[in-house]
Amino acid sequence: MVRLLAHPFDPWAEIESHAQRNPQWAGKFGAAAVFVGSLRDFNQGHAVSEMSLEHYPGMTEKHLDKVSREAAERWEILEPLVIHRYGQLKPADPIVVVAVWSAHRDAAFCACRYIIDELKTRAPFWKHEETEAGHRWVTPE
């Protein structure tokens, strides 16, 4: 399941809800791997006071769906949960959560890592930071 949110969210509550929406999963998984990314108050040598995240509506959802499907084809996992923010964020706000459930830890870890890494390089999001030195578009590391 892929969701894009314009408002702050609690990743742990979302993970709990996703598992509750799938009661048939009970006893079917032995591992859950979770990645939560949140906004630092510093980046590339400057204090960050605020960030806005722009995205390409339509293409973003399509690519996150595609990456989730690719992970499910490569590893034996249950339906991953991917939630990503857009809009205005403050330091400490969660930006992204990727949660993967599987029978075994190796598949859960690998699929979770795959989804977040592919998301970072392919999903059309752009970060714009407000820093002590002014505002700037973030460039990939």
Place this chain on the structure above:
Amino acid sequence: MNTIDVHFFADIRERFGKGQEFIDAEGIHCVKDVWRRVAGSCGGLPPVARVLVAVNQEYAAMDAPVRAGDEVAFFPPVTGG
């Protein structure tokens, strides 16, 4: 529908001063033709080698074909996550 729906994002959107433009598909064969048409006299654009492209919301190359009714987007390297 004889137009192409062109989208711009992030710093490229700022350079163009708008997020979307419809152009006449006449004379347009590939992405590079779209870029030449919209870039026109717009200054301060990044070198074309650093611009990413999507056609109908799929990544594409500058020489990818474009037809009337297509959606073409230009944007910088992505920074999500």
